[in-house]
Amino acid sequence: MATLLENGGTVDLWGGWVVRLPPAYHERNDNGSWSAWGADWAVDVHIMELGGQANGQPASPEEMLGKERTVNVSGNGWVGSREVLHEADNGREVYRLAANLAATNTVMSFWVSYFEAHRKPFAEELMLNVAHSD
Numbered sequence: 001m002a003t004l005l006e007n008g009g010t011v012d013l014w015g016g017w018v019v020r021l022p023p024a025y026h027e028r029n030d031n032g033s034w035s036a037w038g039a040d041w042a043v044d045v046h047i048m049e050l051g052g053q054a055n056g057q058p059a060s061p062e063e064m065l066g067k068e069r070t071v072n073v074s075g076n077g078w079v080g081s082r083e084v085l086h087e088a089d090n091g092r093e094v095y096r097l098a099a100n101l102a103a104t105n106t107v108m109s110f111w112v113s114y115f116e117a118h119r120k121p122f123a124e125e126l127m128l129n130v131a132h133s134d
Contacts (some may be wrong), residue, residue, distance in 0.1 A: 062104035077132035097123040
């Protein structure tokens with residue numbers, strides 16, 4: 001069941017991840033992911049955690065992102081890669097800020113969907129409101 005953050009606030013996710021939201025609804029989904037939404041935007045989050053590398057050493061954030069991803073953004077306790085996608089969804093134009101954020105032994109897929117190109121700074125701010133602590 002969705003929870004209303006009437007005045008916005010910080011939501012503790014799991015694996016050391018937290019996100020600060022404006023006024024919004026949010027909920028943990030049956031498939032283990034998490035979502036939040038407002039009138040003209042939505043966030044979808046998937047988090048994966050590892051115990052470390054096969055040799056017992058922690059997996060660095062860069063390793064968690066994967067070799068094919070270039071770090072092009074960083075935030076509070078994480079580094080990541082992000083891109084903006086523009087596509088049609090049920091006949092409506094949708095923009096998606098697709099970000100993969102990583103910290104030691106964990107990675108978060110953080111997608112913000114919005115309907116107007118001028119909302120890109122809002123989507124980026126949502127992403128930068130993510131924090132990770134070990």
